[in-house]
Amino acid sequence: MDRLDRKILRLLQENSTLAVADVAKKVGLSTTPCWRRIQKLEEEGVIRRRVAVLDPERVNAKVNVFVSIRTNMHSHEWLKRFSEVIQQFPEVVEFYRMSGDVDYLLRVVVPDIAAYDAFYKRMIAKIEIRDVSSTFAMEQIKYTTELPLDYLVLDKESGASNAA
Structure with a gap:
């Protein structure tokens, strides 16, 4: 590179x-x-795929909900099952396993609170979860799909890369 x-x-x-x-x-x-x-x-997999970035307002997916999940289950089998369940929901656009007080964090996009409530009920009906806490974004200040490239280690360079 x-x-x-x-x-x-x-x-x-x-x-x-x-x-x-x-x-x-x-x-x-x-x-x-x-x-x-x-x-x-x-x-080489550096470019995974090329996609279109849609306007959430125009596709009626304007409400961002950050869902913190705590569980008493930590086995590999449970995580596999949980991951399979979460993959079924198109509303979940990001899914992370976390360190700290929260075990998992989801970013869910829906048209409104009622749609989130329906999502929530479907999710908890499919798998046992100890605690779910939902936080609704009031305003999106920054959103990008562009990753920072200044950290790339370029050929014949050592240490941090300089911006091109």
Whole structure:
């Protein structure tokens, strides 16, 4: 991975629909070498997939709920079952196993509180949970799918990378 790869990744994170020729021009490459670099980044799993970022208001998924879950169950089998249950709910857009007081954290998107209540009832009917605490976001101040690239260790560099 080098500075050109990092520039390509920055551009594609901003707009994954950019034509290869446009990406190539912006990073100072010809089209074929740029295409090869993108292919390599995809093959290596750096670029997992290209997606469209939707407007939550327009798809009626405007309420963000952060759901803290505590459980008395900590076995591998229970976690596997819990994960399978949570994967069934399209409302859950993020799912984390946590350290600290909370065992799991979900980010759930729904149109309104009634839809969240219905989700909650369906979830607790499927698996035993000790405690569920829900926090509703009042306003989204920042949201991005772009990962910071300044931490990439580039070829022939050591330590922290400098921004390109």
